[in-house]
Amino acid sequence: MSPPQIWTAEVVYTGFGTPMRRGGLLVQGDYVVATGPLDELRQGYPQAEVVHKGKALTPPVVNAHTHLDLSSTPRFQGPYPGFIRHVIAHRSRRTPEAVQKGLAELQRHGVGAFGDIAHSLEGAAWLVEHSPLPGVVYLEVIHRNPQEAEAMASRLARLVAQLQERSPRLRVGLSPHTPFNVSPPLLKRLSELAQKEGFPLQMHVAESPEETELMTQGTGALQAIPQSLGLPPYQDLPGLTPVRYLAELGVLGPHLTLVHGVQVDEEEVRILAQSGSRVVSCPRSNANLGCGVFPWGLYLKHGLEVALGTDSLASSPDLDVRNEALWLWGRVDPRALVRAATRGGYRVLGLETPRITRGTPVSQVQSW
Ligand SMILES: [Zn+2]
Structure with missing residues (x-):
């Protein structure tokens, strides 16, 4: 021996x-x-x-937030609204082949589990069938017409149930894209259904200063995007910051994981902590898209369980979540980073930490 x-x-x-x-x-x-x-x-x-x-x-690390279907989209660097335009311009590249490429990279990095946002049903179905790894695939929801909220929510809940039935390893959930790209009644209904049916939600929240401007004032570079695509402008915006809006709508809770949570003040972190919501931070993507710096001190002070994700290859150099932690090593207590890359990730995905x-x-x- x-x-x-x-x-x-x-x-x-x-x-x-x-x-x-x-x-x-x-x-x-x-x-x-x-x-x-x-x-x-x-x-x-x-x-x-x-x-x-x-x-x-x-133990094996967890990439709690990625978009594998963006693995064939060129990498973008610049302010967040430009990133949204870039992703829309390259949308034909979001194929099952891109998902496959991203999954292979996750496996090369030895992750123990992952959380993925699937833009299309086709991509989600491919992942459900082929992933050897556990985790959650969240089907992305972008839908702004409040008149159709009830019908849309029923359809989405059915899709989740159907995908879940075919899924040997992954849990299936939904990802309302952002507070501004899903109508308030749909968001409320999805939150109720998630709690009733027991499926998880993951949502980009408080990511960029432009999101805060849109939500609080209805103006800015994000407001210009739908008009340039021939879509109706964002209307009836709440005049509240993203986290306060979600709190007022009553959709926070353990069923909802917020991704990013950069543009927050201490009161909002306290609101999140009290609600039992969880948070995933993607620090390199935030830096790349000029979104600001995740306030680790506030989240740790209020006892929130933070996980780490890479976001996609369209805004991050690789899908290795260890590199997110190493990038912050020393600027943030390494023990908190190690915990976020492992236990925090398993918790966000509803899995036991090995x-x-x-x-x-x-x-x-x-x-x-
Ligand atoms: Zn993302």
Whole structure:
């Protein structure tokens, strides 16, 4: 039998408790045989060689927010409204082949689970049938006509149920695109149905300053987009910031995961924490699209469970969620980042966090 080794890294996280600054894993052959503080392991196993494994040792990480169908869309850099125009201009590239390409990349990065927004039913159906990984596929909803809300909600709930029936691994949910691209009655109805039927929602909220301007004043670069496409302008906007609007509409709660949550103040973070809603941060995408900086300090202060996502290859250089954490390493407490990349992601997707304990195969330990 090969001699035992003690693996260590800047942060060691076993999937439960607090990530350890000076932690280690005792490894023998292909298995973990003990975990604990590095000094204790060295005392207990003085003959074991100490091997430094880099920044972190963790259970498989989770990419809690991506758009695999944008994997063949060229990468955009610039303000958020320009990104929306870019995605619309390249919409023919959102094919099942693009989904396949993105899924292969996630597998190369060794993710344990993922959350994906599917723009088309075809893309969602492909993923449901082919994904070997667990997670959630959220069918995207963009629908602004309030007169059709009831019929649309019934149709969407049926689609979720049908896809779920065909899905061996993934849960199926819905993604109302943004607070401004779904009518208030539809959003309210989808929230009720999600709670009643038990399917999850994921929504882009408080992503950009332009979103706040549109929601509070009805003006700005986002307002110009529907008109340039020959669509009716955004109307009857609430005059409230995105989070306050969702709170007033009564749609916050554990069934709803907010993606981004950048443009928020402390009171809004408190509202989110009290509602039990969850949050996914995509820091490199936010930087690329000039959206601002996620206020980690506020979210951690109010005890929200934060997860990490890459967003798509159209706004981010790769789908490796570890690179989101490493990009912030030191600017944000690395232990919070490690937890977000693992436990936070599993929680957002409604999955158990795998634990590293005596008997865990080393193939289930990810080094960063
Ligand atoms: Zn997104």
